[in-house]
Amino acid sequence: MRQPLVAGNWKMNGSLASVRELLAGIKAGIDTVKVAEVAVCPPAVYIPEAQAQLAGTAIAWGGQDLSVHDSGAYTGEIAGPMLRDFDCKYVIIGHSERRTYHGESDELVARKFEAARRNGLVPIFCIGETLEERESGVTEEVVARQVDAVIDHCGVEMLGEGVIAYEPVWAIGTGKTATPEQAQEVHAFIRSRIAEKNATVAEGLRILYGGSMKPGNAAELLAKPDIDGGLIGGASLKAEDFLGICTAANG
Numbered sequence: 001m002r003q004p005l006v007a008g009n010w011k012m013n014g015s016l017a018s019v020r021e022l023l024a025g026i027k028a029g030i031d032t033v034k035v036a037e038v039a040v041c042p043p044a045v046y047i048p049e050a051q052a053q054l055a056g057t058a059i060a061w062g063g064q065d066l067s068v069h070d071s072g073a074y075t076g077e078i079a080g081p082m083l084r085d086f087d088c089k090y091v092i093i094g095h096s097e098r099r100t101y102h103g104e105s106d107e108l109v110a111r112k113f114e115a116a117r118r119n120g121l122v123p124i125f126c127i128g129e130t131l132e133e134r135e136s137g138v139t140e141e142v143v144a145r146q147v148d149a150v151i152d153h154c155g156v157e158m159l160g161e162g163v164i165a166y167e168p169v170w171a172i173g174t175g176k177t178a179t180p181e182q183a184q185e186v187h188a189f190i191r192s193r194i195a196e197k198n199a200t201v202a203e204g205l206r207i208l209y210g211g212s213m214k215p216g217n218a219a220e221l222l223a224k225p226d227i228d229g230g231l232i233g234g235a236s237l238k239a240e241d242f243l244g245i246c247t248a249a250n251g
């Protein structure tokens, strides 16, 4: 059985005061979460605060991006060893906002996957199609291309050491969630694509759904056989909503 993972992607939100409050709120309610593993990915400057508050709890933390390099003259970048220094377990890579606003290619994301593993971090590897791609019927082609880039660069066994987050771009921050059936269909496709290379890896790999997931729609999404958790943006910024999604996995 794959243990569900619910991870909060806080994006570029919060202040030291609000981060402290949010961490305290999640910590206070974490005992109600029986089944899912829980993680939060704050903006990088707040990672030390997450470490200070969450060390010794059941909640893991991680970064939202990392450099392909481990150190050097790369102004503004954050390296894998730095995330490890603050005991990050996870790092989000290839989020559609980074692909769109920072021009990250499939190849660069694959190198980031490798950089994460080289540093003992578990990549939360984001993939997903735009509305235009869905409407032109190429959803499977797009997610296959994104997954294949990591398999080609890192090998399928290394892919199996990460987590995939399927996030249809048209559902991110828009309030438009994929229906459980739409999401399940793509999740099953992703798993079958990986199974062509290695059935054991495909069976063990967690595939999260992301895109306007909320306490009100989480249970039906998480009930689908190939949906193994969620990557939560907007709803992860309120402790009550985030915990509501985490407990939806209790069944």
Ligand code: PGA
Pocket: 009, 167, 171, 172, 173, 174, 175, 210, 211, 212, 213, 231, 232, 233, 234, 235
């Ligand atoms: P959302 O974001 O939950 O606000 O749609 C999800 C994500 O971008 O990871």
